Amino acid sequence: MTKAHFGLIGLGVMGENLVLNAERNGFSSVVYNRTYSKTEDFLKSRGADKSISGAIDLKDFVEKLERPRRILMMVKAGKATDAVIQQISPFLEEGDLLIDGGNSLFSDTERRVSELESKSFGYIGMGVSGGAKGALQGPSMMPGGTKSSYKAIEPLLNKMAAQVEDGPCVTYIGPGGSGHFVKTVHNGIEYGIEQILAESYDLMKRVCGMNCDEISEVFGFWNKTEELSSYLVEITEMCLKVKDPEDGSDLVEKIMDKAGQKGTGLWTVVSALQLGASVPTIYASLNGRVMSSMKSQRQRAESLFGSPKTYSFNLGSKSDGMAPIMDAVVLSTIASYAQGMEILRLASEEYKYELHMPSIAQIWKGGCIIRSTLLKRIQEAFILDPQLPNLLLDPWFSKQVKERLNGLTKVVSASAEAGIPVPCFSSTLDYINSYKTSRLPQNLVQAMRDCFGSHTYERIDKVGSFHTDWDV
Ligand code: 6PG
Numbered sequence: 001m002t003k004a005h006f007g008l009i010g011l012g013v014m015g016e017n018l019v020l021n022a023e024r025n026g027f028s029s030v031v032y033n034r035t036y037s038k039t040e041d042f043l044k045s046r047g048a049d050k051s052i053s054g055a056i057d058l059k060d061f062v063e064k065l066e067r068p069r070r071i072l073m074m075v076k077a078g079k080a081t082d083a084v085i086q087q088i089s090p091f092l093e094e095g096d097l098l099i100d101g102g103n104s105l106f107s108d109t110e111r112r113v114s115e116l117e118s119k120s121f122g123y124i125g126m127g128v129s130g131g132a133k134g135a136l137q138g139p140s141m142m143p144g145g146t147k148s149s150y151k152a153i154e155p156l157l158n159k160m161a162a163q164v165e166d167g168p169c170v171t172y173i174g175p176g177g178s179g180h181f182v183k184t185v186h187n188g189i190e191y192g193i194e195q196i197l198a199e200s201y202d203l204m205k206r207v208c209g210m211n212c213d214e215i216s217e218v219f220g221f222w223n224k225t226e227e228l229s230s231y232l233v234e235i236t237e238m239c240l241k242v243k244d245p246e247d248g249s250d251l252v253e254k255i256m257d258k259a260g261q262k263g264t265g266l267w268t269v270v271s272a273l274q275l276g277a278s279v280p281t282i283y284a285s286l287n288g289r290v291m292s293s294m295k296s297q298r299q300r301a302e303s304l305f306g307s308p309k310t311y312s313f314n315l316g317s318k319s320d321g322m323a324p325i326m327d328a329v330v331l332s333t334i335a336s337y338a339q340g341m342e343i344l345r346l347a348s349e350e351y352k353y354e355l356h357m358p359s360i361a362q363i364w365k366g367g368c369i370i371r372s373t374l375l376k377r378i379q380e381a382f383i384l385d386p387q388l389p390n391l392l393l394d395p396w397f398s399k400q401v402k403e404r405l406n407g408l409t410k411v412v413s414a415s416a417e418a419g420i421p422v423p424c425f426s427s428t429l430d431y432i433n434s435y436k437t438s439r440l441p442q443n444l445v446q447a448m449r450d451c452f453g454s455h456t457y458e459r460i461d462k463v464g465s466f467h468t469d470w471d472v
Pocket of ligand 1: 103128129130131187190260261262263264265368369
């Protein structure tokens, strides 16, 4: 019997779709799932009449694959991934390659790469973005590990990935856990943009008195602009139009206002703090989810403090795309990308990942959840200046800041007066205002630190380290 090119472990929706994608692109496949009945069901339904076979156990699975074996694991991140590696390892042979396509913590991937490679197996930690549809039609993929391991799957990944005008949305990211690190940061940016769009919806609803259909129209308008055309704006426009089949009312208004999270946003913020990256917009989006989950406390507090009074501010009209709100959305979205890229720049230095920023922007242009036209500008910014410390300093992005800062300021102050929380917008405003202030008040912080703890300070007029006896 001819052996299969490619093996997949884990027939969740992502796994199913990825194996169908590989098969469609000419790679015969074998699949394994912990519960064999799931494999049988898949082979009888979506996997029927294709070059896909099933394996009853891991020994059978490994035997059905050509060597060196290329095995993609799509299992739950954490313990389940370690368990699969442990169970399959006895059947693997030198040169075989395991690929983890889940949302794994990058430090787990670092450990697995070194453990597996010490046994002469290859190991790739690969971020996969695009949800179920992307997995089937073409995701964005972020593989990290040793380059030789990547080379063994490059032709397969190039075909499976989404395609944009300058190539497939996959590239070798770097060594160790760099692929999962980049995917984690992708998700941090994703959290930011989702919260930003939710804040704009809230303002249009509560300050401008618009209904979901009207708000949806504004998202449709934004999606046609260079600054905001993106997958997340597109699906927001769509979600806001959907009605509850039971009574025809707007379905989003029936959804409980508690946002879940699986960990990647938190890991992004923790990594940023460890690396000394300033990520207030991304952090605000994470905190927005935490705050949202405190539903009963919020209800109690609202009955104690009262709900915000109804205010009406002029925040634009549908015909101008709610101009000031659009300014706030554009600048906060830019801030999310800028902060994400800043984490990557610092991680590249700290962890010796040697990340190539234009390529990362390139592979995010298609397939993934944060795909947008802005990524072309981001790619160009890093081509123009590979050492760019922050996107806000690039000529195109700085022009956006100059033109839109008034609008963002107006939106944040109107929201504050109306008592409506806009954590991403207000964090972005402080981020930009801090970033463009050459003298901040931290001179006084330094004085306090030196006063109580003799921590010393630098001076602006003399070189050296100084201490003063402040207790006059
Ligand atoms: C993607 C998504 C995907 C998933 C996240 C959502 O790029 O395809 O990021 O990986 O939707 O896990 O994360 P939360 O559940 O934490 O929002």
